[in-house]
Structure formats: structure tokens, C-alpha cells
Amino acid sequence: MQQVVHYPQIEIAGEGAVIIYLDKVASNTTIKKISQLKHSIARVLADSVVELVPSYASLLVIFDPIKTDYYAVKKVLSALLEEDTSEIESTHKTIELPVYYSLESGPDLQSLANRSGLSVEDVIEIHQKTIYHVYAIGFAPGFAFLGEVDKRIACPRLASPRAKVAKGSVGIADRQTAIYPNVSPGGWNLIGLCPQTLFDPNVAPYLTYQVGDSVKFDAITRDEFLALGGKL
């Protein structure tokens, strides 16, 4: 069943939720538009919106269905979507994160290199050369889905996920990369460790990046990793 879909699209999600689809695929431009739209909606519908969840190419708008209704919300959203957003405000930051890439800190680095037909050095070089964009934050607190990983080092998730992935682990799954902010189960291919605390619910600021921001990884040595408080 192939249907021609025109974007943007506003769909009902629930009794107090609509979802706006800006495109079929994720891109840097789309995620920045979504981030901008999120801020506009938060301003215009401050009284009735309770949550805004941006992710890849969509934005979920959760509202209080007693204070407002689907028809009123849709009308406001349609008007906001018609506004010219070609001028994207440059409020988005680029965050640099240090990563100790190695066989001891990245248990899947060798197998990923073998699978890709590249040397370990090449994999590291390719991974840290790309500037990534935060497409979504979720799965676990502070977990940012970053895209897009160079095709040459893209790699499917592990057939059986690990019960315990170390805090700070840098992983690749298909064409996405991410850092595990805390210990958790996980199935991504691990290639290094970041010594920085990304999310601690007891220590502000809680997270240095937002959806729409850019992230760059910088390779550091074992000594630098340890000096920055990293643990092996």
C-alpha cells in the first residue's frame, strides 16, 4: 500500500497528543527545524502543552485535553508550520567529547574493524572525523542518538545484547552512534570510552547537549583518559 505523503503532517497520537512529521527521513536540516518548532510551540502554547518530544523527523506534542482540545492545538500548529523557517536560528551548539578508543576500552573495536575490512586505526579515524547531530534523546536518561555514522563503519547491533555496558561506552548501531551515560544493558558495538559524566541526576548541569546540537569526538590517549577521571 503505497501512499503519497506530503510533509509536514499532523496526526493524532492520543486523547491529549498530536505528532508532527516533518519529513520521511532524518537529516541535520530537519532536526534543527524540529528543535526550532519545539521552542515556538513551547512559547505559543505554554498554558496547555505539558511535554514536547522531538525525535529524528517528528515532534510529539502532549497537551492537557481539559484545558484545550485537538482542534485548537492543530490550528495553532498548522499556523506555526506555515511560518517561514528557512532562516534557521543558529542557537545550536557543537559539543566536543573526548574518547579513548582502544581494544581495552572498546571490546567490539577489533570485530567491527574485521567486519568492515578496515584497520582499527581506520575505524577510529573515520568515527572521529564525522560531525554528528543529536537526533533524539531517550532510551535512558541522557542517551543521545547521534547520526549519521559513515557507511564504512556502520554495523548492526550485537546478536545478543550485553547485560551490562560500562558508563561512558561509545557504541555504533547501524548508522547511529551514542555514548551510554550510565551503566545499562545494551546491544551496540562498543569502540571506546568517554571519561566525561554526561548525565547524573544529582549533579547539574544535567546534560550539555540538546536535540539539534552537534557532537564531535576527539581521540585521547590512555593517560589523558585517566587524567580526565576515566576508569578502566
Add this chain to the structure above:
Amino acid sequence: MNQQSSSYFDVIHPGILTTIQDLGRYGQSHLGLTSGGPADKQAFLWANRLLNNAENCPVLEVNFGGLKLIAKTATTIAVTGANAPLTINGHSKDSWRSHRVNPDDEIEIGFATQGCRAYLAVVAGLLVESQFNSVSTVIREKVGGMNGGSLKAGDHLFYEPSPKQPLYALYANDIPRYANSLTVRVVTGYQYDLFERSELAKFFSNEYQVSAQYDRMGYRLNGPAIQSNISQLLSEGICNGAIQVPPDGQPIVLSVDRQTIGGYPKLGSVLSLDLDLLMQTSQGAKVHFEPISIHYAHTLLHLAKAKYTDTKLIKVAL
């Protein structure tokens, strides 16, 4: 937190899974934090209302039961939700009403026989430090409540000392009924239009059963598998009650502790009024789904709100 206060409940038995909840944590999805909050919002609201508390006062959500507390100073409590034996100093007491407790009184909530989550509120709410604007406990995120976890034996749950006040109860007719067979209404949405009509007909005409995997994150159901040809869906925001259909075709109704984003196709979302009742069911409960329009959903919510506001409580003797 009021560490100096001598007014607290001493947790003797924490129960299977007892957590502190308020109405939930909102405006924090940029951190990837979910809402949490009471699995059965209506029962939660009644617990506070029976004490004349503000709506958002922190209460205990007692999942399945097994809780035993000792009150260190006099206060008034209210218990609502699952049908579980409530006793004070071994004497059987009614739920869905408030009770005066005196110093050293033992409060016990036994195991639920109908429904699975009870709510215990105290005058002015439990005194808990909020995290990200809420005290709601989300164990998976280690946020809220008692250091992000469930109650443990020896925990002290602080409250404000309170003078005697009138006691209230709900009229029997106003008490929600928890059943093992229920029809939940669904506001169709998300990828609904992308499912084949025959698959939608299958979903809305067959019976599903609550599987062994049911918790505050979501209820996985067993029944006729729903096929979808929807491939390569980008992860997107998930609202409370969303019904997702993973590749095995067994629907999952997502609830308060759900992850904020996910990539499975969804049929829409369960009406909150019915989600509260679904969240009181356990493995084996029979569920039918009925599609409704957003228009009708709004009407139902406004009527439910009007009825809630208009409901009179019975004043019971001290």
C-alpha cells in the same frame, strides 16, 4: 527534607514494590526522563481528595501489597485503589475512606485480591525532596522517591503532624470497579491508517489477555497477532497509553514508566480513564479494544472531570 521531624512512618515491611508517586514529571523529556506518576491516576486523586490534600501531594503506590508501617505521630491517612485488606493494629478497616492513626499504630496493606495497586496518602502529603520538579519514582531511571528506588525496610517516610480532622469516605457507587475482563477505548492515531483494514478488524474484534509481562512500563498482551507492513519507522515520541505493535504482532500498551521514544508502529492510544483500569489488571485479564474518535474522547474526559468535581464525599464520624 524534614530530617529533624519526629513525624514519620517507619517502614517495617516495604511490600513487593512500593514507590512514592505524585502526578508525574513533565517538561523533562529533553533529558530523556519519562513521566512516571501513578499507574492508576483516578485512585491516586481520590486518595488525596479524601484528605482534602492538594492534587499533587506525594503518596505511596503499593503494588500488589505486603506493606507494613508504624506511624510515629498522630495523623490521618486515606487508602484507595486495589481491593487489598487494610488493617490498623490488626483491625480490619475500609479502603476508599480516611482513617485517624495514633502514635505507634501499625498500618498494614495485605495482598490485593482485585486490582493490583493501592494508594496510601497522608494529610499534606509525604515530605520528599523533588527531583526535576517531581517526587515520582522511576526505578529504571533511578530518579525520584527514596533515592530513585522502591521502599526498603527501615526507611523513614516523613510527614507533617496534623490535628484531628473530619473523616470522609466515598459512596459505594462512586468507587471504581476493577474487573478481570474489560473493554478499553482507543483513540486511533499514529500509524493507524498504515495498517491493513483486516488487521485493524482483527485487533478490535478479538480478545487479548494480559501476559506475564505487565508492569508500570507497559502491558504486553497475548492474542491474535497483528501484522504490519510498516518498515523502517524512525523512533518517535510515545504518549501515555500508546499501543505499539512489535514484529511478533502482540500489542503492548505503554504506560507511565515507558521510554519516551520508540520505533515500533502504533495503532493509537488507550483513553486515560480506561488505562487506569487496565493498569489494575494482572496476568490473564481479558481485554477488548474499542476504537473511538478524538471528539468522543474529549467529551468523555470533560464529563469524567465534571463528575469527579461534583462527587460528594460522605462525612464519617470521628
